[in-house]
Amino acid sequence: MTALFVGHSYIDMTMITDDMPTGDEKSVATDYAVSFGGNAVTAAFACAKLGIQTDLLTTMSDDWLGQMFWEMAHKYGVSIYPRKVERSSLSFVLPKGGKRAILRARDNKYLRPFMKLDVSSYQALHLDGHQADAALFYAKAFRQRGLLTSLDGGAVRSNTEEVLHNTDVAVVAEAFCEQLKLTALDTLAYLAARGVKIAAVTEGEHGLLWSDENGLISRMPALPVPSEKVIDTSGAGDVFHGAYLASYLRNRTGRWADHFDFARAASAFKVQHLGNEAGLPAESDIAEMQRLYGESAVAI
Template sequence: MIETTAARGVTGLFVGLATLDLIQRVPALPAANTKVTAQWQELSAGGPALNAAVTFAALRGHAVLITRVGSGTVGQLVTADLRRCGVTVVDAALLEPEAAGHGRTEQVPTSGFEPAVSAITVDASTADRQIVSTDAGRPTPLSSRGRGALQAQLTAHLSDAAVVLLDGHHPDLAHAVLDVLDACQAPDQPEVGAGPVPQLIAAGQRPVILDAGRWKPQLVDLLPRCTDIVCSADFVLPQSGSQAEASGDGLLEQLVEGGATLAAVSDGPRPIRWRTAVDIPIADADAAGGATRPDRATGAIRVPSAEAIDTLGAGDALHGGYAWGLASAQPTEHPAALDRIGALTFAARVASLSTCHLGTRSWLAAVPALLNRA
């Protein structure tokens, strides 16, 4: 059960891609060298971590997005949309130390970074889509001084963050965040205060979620640093012994054996399969489809049925809802005892709701009603 009153004001930190999405809905995808008139369009900020942060904010959480946006024309459109959605942005494209000797850092424009513009065409009759984008591109990695400036800002945000989510893009930013997180949880840190977040930090229980999406080479170094790994059905581990080991239940087993507290695979309207590292208490194991072993719990969560008209961004909504569910859970003595299955069940409801509306923003108006039923 998700406690909505306690969850108000919880903070989540999201690290990853920011794009500008031009979404157009058409009667049918155009053939080569043809032109088609769109029935509907939307221009909004996009990216897996970004849309998860927007979802978290819509659920009345405080979402902080660490990304690269820049101060150019495209970046200004992205920033404006995030401001409307109530997401706080830490823009690594603008972070540089101030002139030497002043002893502080501030955000100042740097040269030429522009987010990708993703052109998304959705077939209204089938929900099939085409996406063309440069994704994160190849930005210049953080310099040592830029990394220091970023970490200085992160320290303040991490002290309040109950959950961290990564989408695998901008891996230099992800590792910078995780390095600060590790430092916050180091044994030689001062004694923490009272309250859920300090207790989570002290116990090393603060969840780090990886939106695994499709396989990316940079995930090799990120996977071992994450506690919760949520994949799509398209995710396949490379260099696995067989197809069965690379996907499905074999994939879940490998991710848990690799150190994840929870691994899950979403597959559209089909049940979300999950596995945890240890046996965990489940409030309603039958409803969750759960079966436990002495050292492991596994099961599946039914995705609520919906009259879906647009699945674009549903996975991002799932991850944002899961982050919010974990952030709203109270810490306990064992990290697996956070109500991960309850959070995943709630996230399935969030994702299902998002598919009943066009685009990635119109569904947010329906979130208050969802919270009232939580």
């Protein structure tokens, strides 16, 4: 079982603080974490942690942050296919009150073309919309072979329309709906009209509005993690993507309701941990989340 992930890599610096200094002020964070970041990147690490052989085509630099990223990938058994950039990208993440503010510094000036891999060795593809040329190339290549293509629709991008015509599973954010000026329900219809088989809109603590294999629309609530246990919601959606792909690859004939149920438990684990690395769940962690909160999740 092998999955290919295509996206943009970051080093995330996550800090817990009550206030942000301005001018000549100084402040001290109460806690911090340094980890890998990026939508498809975090999904890839989550999938690998759950035992799936994972390849990642992503931006890489030769600087010391790039070396740190290589070491992180090696630790989790994620195989990197680099697309060279001059500098590593950074995210400063400030979680507070179930929300998170993010400041990014990104280098997306690619110094070379993306690698064209033999897709016959893969069973699934996951995209986050970054590296638009590579995303469209691989979406078409996987569709031609009848292999699953998954899209994290965090935003509407330049080639989103064409990518969607080659996508099987699209899980999009509320911001995606807002850009299209559509309701969540209308967005599901928009995705279905473009050939998406499993369409979903994530709505944070309100869970997931989605359309299943038979076109039935329903809401899957988020697991009710007590607010006092929620530390860092950043990366929860990315872990969700990585977990449902792992569930799918273990049981490709299984129901998507089961894959998403597995994934929401993975997200419930992530929000209770600071930073992406600490928030990667093992199989036992997901089972514990389902045991603790699963029966309390009531559909609206």
